[in-house]
Amino acid sequence: MFEIxxxxxxxxxxxxxxxxAVKIIKTKDTSSISLTMYVIFTTGVLCWLVxxxxxxxxxxxxxxxxTAIFSIIILTYKLIDVIxxxxxxKTK
Amino acid sequence: MFEIxxxxxxxxxxxxxxxxAVKIIKTKDTSSISLTMYVIFTTGVLCWLVxxxxxxxxxxxxxxxxTAIFSIIILTYKLIDVIxxxxxxKTK
Numbered sequence: 098m099f100e101i102x103x104x105x106x107x108x109x110x111x112x113x114x115x116x117x118a119v120k121i122i123k124t125k126d127t128s129s130i131s132l133t134m135y136v137i138f139t140t141g142v143l144c145w146l147v148x149x150x151x152x153x154x155x156x157x158x159x160x161x162x163x164t165a166i167f168s169i170i171i172l173t174y175k176l177i178d179v180i181x182x183x184x185x186x187k188t189k
Numbered sequence: 190m191f192e193i194x195x196x197x198x199x200x201x202x203x204x205x206x207x208x209x210a211v212k213i214i215k216t217k218d219t220s221s222i223s224l225t226m227y228v229i230f231t232t233g234v235l236c237w238l239v240x241x242x243x244x245x246x247x248x249x250x251x252x253x254x255x256t257a258i259f260s261i262i263i264l265t266y267k268l269i270d271v272i273x274x275x276x277x278x279k280t281k
Contacts, residue, residue, distance in 0.1 A: 103240040109233025116225035126221040133208035141201025148195040 114167035127175040135172040206259035219267040227264040
């Protein structure tokens with residue numbers, strides 16, 4: 098029973114970033130997304146991946162590998178927006 | 190060395206939600222935040238908490254307890270926006 102809750106917890110926190118990535122790809126809007134959050138979060142997930150490789154734990158590797166993909170997509174879109182905003186602010 | 194990376198991973202993925210919560214509290218803007226993400230993510234974090242209580246692992250409890258607070262704040266702001274949008278759409 099509790100093993101199922103643990104498994105569900107891992108699945109839910111991993112796939113949760115998919116709808117956020119899809120929303121950003123569709124709307125191209127990242128205005129209320131925190132750049133700081135995704136810089137820190139992506140770094141953290143990449144640390145989990147390094148740790149997962151070290152302890153050779155496939156659950157850690159799979160969960161964080163999937164999360165890393167979504168997180169990097171969100172971070173990339175946010176970074177593009179931040180760079181575009183700064184360059185347009187310069188030309189004003 | 191690798192234990193430090195694992196510890197850093199846990200700290201970074203936990204605190205990363207703080208700047209997102211602060212940004213939303215300051216700007217009151219949740220337009221590009223995915224409601225689906227925070228419903229799924231908050232449910233997942235609460236499952237982690239239940240699992241953490243079961244296995245009595247303080248690292249799991251602490252990390253997910255802190256994340257739950259930030260995640261619930263973000264979800265609450267998003268829900269308020271969604272409810273307000275729907276009620277204003279009805280009056281139009």
